[in-house]
Amino acid sequence: MYAIPLTENAELRTLEPWQDAEFLAHIDRARSHTDPWIPWASRSTDLESAHATLQSYADKQAADAGRIYGIWRDGVLLGGVMFVRFDAKSGTCEIGVWAEPAGEGNGLISASVRHLLAYAFGERGMHRVEWWNSAGNARSRAVAQRMGMHLDGTLREQSLYKGVRHDMEIWSLLAHEWSGEPKSA
DSSP, X not given: OOOEEEETTEEEEEOOGGGHHXXXXXXXXXXXXXXXXXXXXXXXOSHHHXXXXXXXXXXHHHTTSOEEEEEEETTEEEEEEEEEEEETTTTEEEEEEEEOGGGSSSSHHHHHHHHHHIIIIIITOOSEEEEEEETTOHHHHHHHHHTTOEEEEEEEEEEEETTEXXXXXXXXXXXXXXXXXXXXX
């Protein structure tokens, strides 16, 4: 198994379809906290749908169009990061994140995003990394700001969640703006 150490007791690893039961247990713990922000959280409600979520990212990875990674601390899945979209031809990708409450506030998300930025810019030569978040998600906005991203704009009432329209912010970081050393967490 391949893992990237984040701290002495936390690591970043690819999430794969065979981990569907562990993923479902994690999403069940995280659901009320992540459901408003991550569309697949409300769709991953049983083993079959959790497997389908992970399979969709395995398919994206095989097509070089996206990837999903989990963050484990002390052997427990607490959250993750993903390339929601990855378009090597255009040089643009989008990073997304999520965590259950036990995975927040300790820098694991920021450390993981730094690894995805290093991969996108350093290994894959991407030109632009995007970050989309609901305008109501202050924690997500804070991560974008810590990474040195710039607010490109707000799409008013772009996202529909449980019958209510939400504004979406779009942040970006360009290759020449990234120093390889984003602001600390």
